[in-house]
Amino acid sequence: MFMCCCVAVEGNSLPEEDVEMMENSDGKNTVTDEASPMLEPFIGMEFESEEAAKSFYDNYAAGMGFLMRVDAFRRSMRDGTVVWRRLVCNKEGFRRLRPRRSENRKPRAITREGCKALIVVKREKSGTWIVTKFVKEHNHPLLPLLPNGRRHCQLSQTPDEKDAKIRELSAELSRERRRCAALQQQLDMVLKEMEEHSNHLSININNVIQSVREIESNTFTKPFS
Incomplete structure (x- = not known):
């Protein structure tokens, strides 16, 4: 028996593999990463790996018309x-409310609506992963599929979601530009100091050479006693 502890939430995962069912030697069905018709999850469904479970639910989500998000997980304390x-579902939960920095700033689009649709998978001692919970119902309209049967995250976003993503990326680009400008300024300062040090060192070397030449000249021109 594994003892578990809760850990943080991960981001989205959208693998490209389809899935099929295979029968184990004990007669149970296990989902693998090969292509086959879409199946609906059910409690007790088994997968050969965690990745197979992710791939299966992602393809199921694509077929139903929503996006999957890889959410919470637990690790073995052993x-x-x-x-x-x-x-x-990617619309699970609610966005945390934060104070707006400016009244003129357009509010971000609501991308989470408290959707309860999910599956929970657990690793057995045998190494297989089994579905222990499945919620099918969504509290929002499902998105249509593309002709090829797959959906891309950007294509499935609403105009408001796209605008929010553009603003987010623009803000990130602006931060990176300011960071690059600061780094460039620091680099210019370092190069300037190196140049000044090099010039100072060259002057000192020239002074030493000149002093040596003067000493040598005085030595050779001094009359012998």
């Missing part, structure tokens, strides 16, 4: 490996 994983 060896630190992941033994429990929650996969949710």
